[in-house]
Amino acid sequence: MASTHGIARTNRSRTDEQRQQDLDRIQKYRDLDDQIQLHVKQSNYSDPTLFHLTTKILRLNPEYYTIWNVRRRCLISGSLSKRSAGLWRSKASPSTSRSVTTKPSCAASSPSPSAATRPAPATSPSPKKAGESGTIPDEEEADPCNAGKEEEKDGDDEEADIAADTSLVQSELAFTIPLLIEFPKCYWVWGYRSFFLSLCDAILPAGAARDFWAAELALDSKMLTKDRRNFHAWSYRRFIVSALESTTTKNDGDESAKAKSMTESEFAYTYSMIKVDLSNFSAWHNRSNLALRLLDERGADDAARKKFLDQELELAREGLNVGPEDQSLWYYHQFLMDQITTTVGASSKGVGENGKEAKGLIAPNLSLADRRDFVDREVAEIKDLLEDYADAKLIYEALLEYGIAYRAMGESDADTANQDEMMAWLAKLKELDPLRRGRWDDLEKSLQA
Amino acid sequence: MESLGEEPWDVVICGTGLQQSLLALALSRSKKRILHTDPNYYYGQYEAALTLQEAESFAAKHAGGSSEAEKKRSVVRNAAVWKPDDAEAQGLKFPRAYSLALAPQIIHTKSKLLSSLVSSRAYRQVEFLAVGSFFVYEPAKDGSDPKLSRIPSSREDVFSSQSIPARSKRSLMKFLKFVLDFESDDQKPLWEAHADASLTDFLTAQFKLEDDLKRYVVALTMALDGKASVRSGLAAINRHLTSMGMFGPGFCAVYPKWGGLSEIAQVACRAGAVGGGIYMLDTSATMKPSGENEKASLELPNGITVQADSVISGQETTASVQAISRLIAVVKSPLNSLFQVLVEGAPTPAVAVVALPSTPSPIYAVIHSSDTGECPVGQCVVYLTTLATAGSKHELEQALVMLVYAVEGEDSTSPCLYQLYYEQALGDRQSTTENHGTTPALSFPPLSATIAFEDSDLEAVKTAWSLVSGDESDEDTYLVFEDREGADAEDEVYE
Numbered sequence: 001m002a003s004t005h006g007i008a009r010t011n012r013s014r015t016d017e018q019r020q021q022d023l024d025r026i027q028k029y030r031d032l033d034d035q036i037q038l039h040v041k042q043s044n045y046s047d048p049t050l051f052h053l054t055t056k057i058l059r060l061n062p063e064y065y066t067i068w069n070v071r072r073r074c075l076i077s078g079s080l081s082k083r084s085a086g087l088w089r090s091k092a093s094p095s096t097s098r099s100v101t102t103k104p105s106c107a108a109s110s111p112s113p114s115a116a117t118r119p120a121p122a123t124s125p126s127p128k129k130a131g132e133s134g135t136i137p138d139e140e141e142a143d144p145c146n147a148g149k150e151e152e153k154d155g156d157d158e159e160a161d162i163a164a165d166t167s168l169v170q171s172e173l174a175f176t177i178p179l180l181i182e183f184p185k186c187y188w189v190w191g192y193r194s195f196f197l198s199l200c201d202a203i204l205p206a207g208a209a210r211d212f213w214a215a216e217l218a219l220d221s222k223m224l225t226k227d228r229r230n231f232h233a234w235s236y237r238r239f240i241v242s243a244l245e246s247t248t249t250k251n252d253g254d255e256s257a258k259a260k261s262m263t264e265s266e267f268a269y270t271y272s273m274i275k276v277d278l279s280n281f282s283a284w285h286n287r288s289n290l291a292l293r294l295l296d297e298r299g300a301d302d303a304a305r306k307k308f309l310d311q312e313l314e315l316a317r318e319g320l321n322v323g324p325e326d327q328s329l330w331y332y333h334q335f336l337m338d339q340i341t342t343t344v345g346a347s348s349k350g351v352g353e354n355g356k357e358a359k360g361l362i363a364p365n366l367s368l369a370d371r372r373d374f375v376d377r378e379v380a381e382i383k384d385l386l387e388d389y390a391d392a393k394l395i396y397e398a399l400l401e402y403g404i405a406y407r408a409m410g411e412s413d414a415d416t417a418n419q420d421e422m423m424a425w426l427a428k429l430k431e432l433d434p435l436r437r438g439r440w441d442d443l444e445k446s447l448q449a
Numbered sequence: 450m451e452s453l454g455e456e457p458w459d460v461v462i463c464g465t466g467l468q469q470s471l472l473a474l475a476l477s478r479s480k481k482r483i484l485h486t487d488p489n490y491y492y493g494q495y496e497a498a499l500t501l502q503e504a505e506s507f508a509a510k511h512a513g514g515s516s517e518a519e520k521k522r523s524v525v526r527n528a529a530v531w532k533p534d535d536a537e538a539q540g541l542k543f544p545r546a547y548s549l550a551l552a553p554q555i556i557h558t559k560s561k562l563l564s565s566l567v568s569s570r571a572y573r574q575v576e577f578l579a580v581g582s583f584f585v586y587e588p589a590k591d592g593s594d595p596k597l598s599r600i601p602s603s604r605e606d607v608f609s610s611q612s613i614p615a616r617s618k619r620s621l622m623k624f625l626k627f628v629l630d631f632e633s634d635d636q637k638p639l640w641e642a643h644a645d646a647s648l649t650d651f652l653t654a655q656f657k658l659e660d661d662l663k664r665y666v667v668a669l670t671m672a673l674d675g676k677a678s679v680r681s682g683l684a685a686i687n688r689h690l691t692s693m694g695m696f697g698p699g700f701c702a703v704y705p706k707w708g709g710l711s712e713i714a715q716v717a718c719r720a721g722a723v724g725g726g727i728y729m730l731d732t733s734a735t736m737k738p739s740g741e742n743e744k745a746s747l748e749l750p751n752g753i754t755v756q757a758d759s760v761i762s763g764q765e766t767t768a769s770v771q772a773i774s775r776l777i778a779v780v781k782s783p784l785n786s787l788f789q790v791l792v793e794g795a796p797t798p799a800v801a802v803v804a805l806p807s808t809p810s811p812i813y814a815v816i817h818s819s820d821t822g823e824c825p826v827g828q829c830v831v832y833l834t835t836l837a838t839a840g841s842k843h844e845l846e847q848a849l850v851m852l853v854y855a856v857e858g859e860d861s862t863s864p865c866l867y868q869l870y871y872e873q874a875l876g877d878r879q880s881t882t883e884n885h886g887t888t889p890a891l892s893f894p895p896l897s898a899t900i901a902f903e904d905s906d907l908e909a910v911k912t913a914w915s916l917v918s919g920d921e922s923d924e925d926t927y928l929v930f931e932d933r934e935g936a937d938a939e940d941e942v943y944e
Contacts, residue, residue, distance in 0.1 A: 225698065225794030272793040275609055276698045321615050322607050322622045388619040 032057045040070060045077040055175065062179045065188045072195070079168050165203050169196050169212070177219070184223060190232050194239060201243070210247045216240050228273055234282040238289075241266055263293050278319050284332040292360055305363040306370070312336055312362075313374070317381055324385050324392040333378075333398065340366065340374045341405035368409065375406050393432040396425045400443070422447060453727075454753045458484050460917045461747055461755060463734050463762035466494040467552065467714045468893040468910050472761060474569055474717035475914045475928050477724030479921075484755060485718065485726050488733035492715045494763065495524060495873070496552035496896060498708025498823070501544035504777075504869045505530055507551075511871060523766055524895045527842075528871035533863060540781050540828065541866040548823045549777045549869055552710035553815055553832045554902040555580045555702040555800060557688050558695040561904045563703070566713065569928040574716040578820060580702035581788060581798025585668050586805040586855060595855045597787075597803060600665045602701070603693050605792070617659055624656045624666070629690055631683045640679050648682035668804035668811070671900040673773060673836050675811040688901075699795025702901065706799075707822040710902070723933065736760070736885060745888035759917050760890040764881065767874045773898045774841035776833040778849050779867040784829050784856045788818050802900065805848050810836040812848045813900050828866065834900065837872045845870070873898045880909040882916070891916055 014022065032053060039050040054071040057064065173196055179189050197216060201209045217240050223233040241262050270287040273280055291312070295305055316333040323329055339362045366374075379402055385395055403422050426447070430440045459481040462469045470492070473485055491497050499507055511528035533539060556562055566572040584597040601607045604625070607618050630636050643651050649667055652658045658666065670677040670685040677685065692701035705712040722728050734747040737754065744756045787801040799820035805812040812835040819826045831852065833845040846868075853864040876895035883890055891913050897903040915922050 221794070228698075228794075269793075275605055276792045276794065278605055278608055318615075319608055322604050322618055385619075388616075388623065 029057070029060055032060070036067065036070065045070075045073045048078065050074055051078065058179065062183050062186045062189050068188045068192050072192075075168065075172075080165055162203050166200070166208075169200050172196050173212075180219075180223065181226075184227055184230050185232055187232070190236050194236070197240075197243070201247070206247055210244065213240055213244050213247065217244065224273065228277055229280055229282055231282050234286060237266075238286070261293075261297055263290055263297050266290055267294050274319070278323050279326050279328050281328040281331065284328050284335075288332060288335045291362055295362060302363065302365045306366065309336065309339065309363050309374070313378060317378075320382075320385065324389045324395050327394065330394050330398055334401070336362075337375070337378065337402055337405065339363065340371050341402070341409055371409060372406075375402060375409075378402065379406070391432060393429060396429045396432070399425050400429070404447075419447070453484070453749070454755055456482060456484075456755070458482050458755055458757040460484075460759045460761060461486070461734060461757040463747075463760070464488075464494050465492045465714055465718055465730075466763050466893065467496045467710050467717075467896055468906065468913075469494075469761060469763060470714035470717035470721070471565070471907070471910045471928075472913050472917070473721030473726055474571055475910065476917060477720045477726065478930055479918065480725070481917070483721065483724075483726035484729070484757070485721055486729045486732045486734045486749070488731070490731040492718055492730070493551070493708075493711040494714075496710040496714050498548040498550045498711035499869075501530075501547050501549075501867060504547075504549055508869060508871070522769070522874060524764070524874050524876070526772075526872050526874075528869070530867070530869050532867040533865070536866050539866055541779070542825050546825050547779060547830075547867070548708045549779075549830065550709040550711055550817075550823065550832070552896060553704075553777075553817070554710060554896075554899060555704055555802070555815065556902045557692040557702045558700075559688060559692040560902055561907055562713070562902055565907070565928045566716075569720070569930050570932050571713075571716050571720050573932075574719065575712055576706040577703040578706050578799035579697075579700035579796045580704055580800040580802070581700060582791065582801050583669060584787075584801065584803045585664055586803055586852065588806070594858065595851065597855050598665075600669060602669060602689060613662070617662060620656055620658055621662050624652070624658060625690060627656075628683055628686045631687060640683065644680040645678050648677045648679050651679045664806075671802075671804075671813065673810060673813070673834065673899065685901075697794070697796065699790070699792040700798060702800075704800045704817070704821065706820075710896075736890070739886035739888070741886060743886040745885035745890060757888060759888055760885065761893070761913050761917070762890070763893045764876070764895060767876050767895065769874045769876055771875045772837040772872045773834055773875065774837040774845060774872050775870070775898070776831075776842070776845035776849065777869040778831045778833070778865045779824055780829050780831055780849075780853060780864050781827075781866050782829070782853070782857060782864065783818065783827055784816055784853070785818075786856060787816055788820075803852060805851065807835065807844060807848065809838065812845060814848060814852050815900060816852075834898070842870055878905075880912055889916055 036050065036053050036057060039045075039047060039053070044050055051071065051074040054067050054074065057067055058071070062068075173193060176189050176193050179186070180193070183189060193216070197212055200212045204212075217237070220233055220237045220240060223230060224237070227233070245260070245262055267287065267290045270283045270290065273283040274287075291308075295308060298304070300308065313333070313336050316329060316336060319326070319329040320333060342361060379399065382395060382399055382402075385392070389395060400422060403418055403425075406418075423444070426440055426444055430437060433440070460476070460483050462473055462483065462485045465485065465487040469485070473483065476483060487494065489497070491499070491503060497503075497507075508528040508530045511523065511525040513523070513526060532541065563572070566575065583600045583602065585600060587596050587598050589595040598612070599606075601610045601613070601621070602625075604622065607613065607621055607625070610618070613621065627636055627639070631640065639655060640651065648670065649663055652663050652666060666686065667675065667677065667682070669689055670682040672682065672685070689701055694701070696703065718728065729749070732749055734749055734755070737746040737748050739745050744758065745760055746754050746756050747760065748754050787803075788798050790797055797820070799818045801816045803814040803816065805814060812833055815832045815834075817823050817830045817832070819828060821830070823830045831849060833848055835841050835845060835848075838844075846865075849865060850862060857864075874895060875898060878894050878897075880894055881892045891909075893909050893913070896906050911927060914927060
């Protein structure tokens with residue numbers, strides 16, 4: 001439903017009645033738009049009617065990005081507290097926002113927002129939480145943190161503002177959930193949510209903000225269950241994870257509680273998604289992204305790194321064993337092979353072969369012999385696939401690619417023997433993929449050179 | 450009651466089995482005057498879900514066997530219930546805590562039954578649960594314990610499987626890919642010549658599948674005789690594979706909560722009642738002789754006679770000799786390990802299927818967790834099915850003990866708190882039509898007593914619908930309805 005993968009577009013013919021209904025809908029939409037433009041022209045952002053109109057039109061068409069901005073301006077000029085609106089104007093980003101907050105220092109560790117320590121509900125923070133935070137001013141008298149405060153009145157106001165803003169954030173997040181479900185690939189919906197979560201970070205104590213982010217991660221997982229290849233959800237996931245990693249966990253007011261890396265759990269998540277469907281570029285990509293960090297965080301030594309490379313190659317090969325026609329699997333395999341065939345000096349030079357900065361390799365200290373062993377074994381295993389999948393074009397492409405990379409590793413005396421084999425693979429490619437004939441011819445020339 | 454006899458009924462439907470009920474659903478927007486009766490005081494007939502009390506009266510009613518000389522046999526026979534003397538002490542709860550399904554068929558997500566329920570909007574009243582893993586029972590050998598092996602049935606399953614060697618995985622993948630596409634012109638030449646030969650031989654000859662993998666594939670056909678032909682076997686596996694993931698990750702079939710097809714029959718009857726049909730349970734209608742130019746008359750128990758333009762019923766007897774044996778057993782442990790979530794985002798399955806090798810025909814055990822609402826938490830209901838033979842009751846009881854032992858790992862000679870056994874004729878697979886005076890009368894064949902619901906059982910419903918609708922019938926409107934007012938309130942968030 002949400003996914004368009006594998007669903008053919010159909011040409012629908014409409015009856016006159018349906019046509020009329022569509023025309024009516026278009027008229028209704030245009031009327032809404034006209035009303036909004038009128039308000040905008042008059043800069044009527046504080047008029048609640050305008051906010052209401054944006055709700056209506058966005059439900060019809062969330063792709064209309066101008067309206068999302070109108071909605072934001074409505075909130076800044078109206079419902080949001082001056083303080084939060086100010087933060088917003090200065091475009092608080094999740095990483096810098098906390099330094100902007102003017103909260104009393106003890107508030108961050110204050111146990112008073114009782115809801116914060118509770119596990120967040122799976123989809124969205126319940127609106128009830130806002131009410132609970134509203135009781136904070138009463139508890140505050142007993143809070144030793146605030147006992148000697150001079151501007152107690154202002155503090156109260158601020159807490160009330162926070163409570164009101166929190167409830168607003170909740171309602172805005174709740175408003176976008178059905179839109180997200182209906183339009184899972186709409187940039188503006190994802191963007192609007194991320195904006196509010198960042199605001200949350202700026203106005204709430206760390207623990208409470210964290211609950212919002214944790215709930216968001218659960219929502220993101222739901223979205224990926226509905227469409228496991230939704231790249232919006234995958235990139236949003238990285239955004240949430242980095243926010244969660246930079247937020248300290250609130251642990252009974254223990255300020256020393258450190259932010260926890262989620263690399264291991266996210267790495268495991270890519271595997272569980274691959275188990276659902278091997279054909280998932282995003283999952284494999286995320287896995288390749290996480291691999292280096294994972295090894296650094298594990299403090300892996302050269303032996304452990306070599307073993308890791310071995311295991312990942314095995315995983316990719318297990319996948320290729322059942323799906324050699326699947327490009328996403330080859331991409332991951334190519335990524336791993338690239339880690340092996342990349343010139344040793346690359347990392348010390350700081351610039352890789354293709355001009356990109358070499359960010360480090362999975363196993364940077366492999367000896368040339370080790371690297372040759374790896375490539376030899378992979379090529380042998382891939383050649384073995386041909387026994388059962390003689391017509392899988394991607395196998396030949398990979399064999400040629402790895403063959404060329406192998407030569408480039410230098411100091412080889414065996415590659416001339418390989419020449420006949422490479423030409424045979426190329427001939428097969430020409431046969432299987434005649435549309436790229438020019439490319440294969442070109443490759444042939446360079447191989448013979 | 451008097452007006453019943455005066456009403457000129459367009460159609461009288463006798464029995465609330467699945468097919469009759471679906472017909473009532475199909476006619477529910479037709480403005481036809483419909484009288485729908487059932488001799489039992491519950492819905493569903495041979496597709497009903499029974500409390501233990503109802504199971505007892507069902508068993509008493511169908512206890513009779515049939516001598517070989519009898520030509521016509523009743524659809525259900527040799528029924529019996531049993532429970533240990535101290536069943537209550539062992540955990541058996543009150544009779545209404547149970548709901549034993551006489552039609553526990555799983556429904557593949559690709560089944561036309563589901564698409565009909567969706568297009569007719571009846572699905573809104575049914576809660577569907579996921580059918581999870583399919584297993585093959587591996588007997589103890591070389592001193593190892595008996596165990597259940599999960600059948601890999603998707604590319605990702607094969608990928609994750611630890612027990613299959615790499616080369617065998619490729620042969621299996623080759624076969625699975627072939628099955629997905631077996632009806633295409635490219636693949637047909639490979640099997641058409643052997644269409645009626647044995648699938649097992651075909652797997653050996655064409656795909657060089659090893660014995661283990663062959664057993665997996667054959668078990669997936671869910672053929673009760675264990676001898677699927679190439680044609681029927683490929684079709685069954687194709688259905689299984691193409692259903693996988695259709696409604697979400699990790700499952701290929703669903704099961705209606707609270708008693709399987711019984712639920713669907715009830716929901717369909719409810720739609721019939723909302724559409725204006727008159728329902729009378731605990732009422733058997735008997736056809737009276739009618740003259741050549743008269744409409745058919747049916748007699749109801751209280752002496753009232755009704756007339757109808759058409760009469761639809763179900764066949765109560767059958768000439769078919771072949772039958773299945775079914776043992777429905779309430780088991781005193783939940784067998785939780787059968788209901789694990791194996792892939793990210795998959796729902797917790799409520800049903801698992803186990804194929805147990807047996808001679809002359811395999812035994813299929815379908816295990817329902819308490820999530821189905823068929824038993825209290827902490828127990829499960831096991832439905833065992835095999836082709837009926839003289840000893841099949843004993844074999845099913847043995848199979849139950851073997852199954853529970855393989856799952857629980859500890860010997861339990863009496864895992865069962867309650868059991869209902871019966872034999873059900875496989876039926877003639879054809880509806881019959883005859884004329885009573887000017888009234889055509891159609892009888893549905895018994896539903897296929899298979900493990901998975903067979904779409905072919907829906908054909909007779911459509912035949913009956915065309916018969917009743919006559920000239921007004923427009924195929925495009927068959928089981929395609931709008932929501933009734935108010936039903937879709939939930940979807941109307943956006944005015």
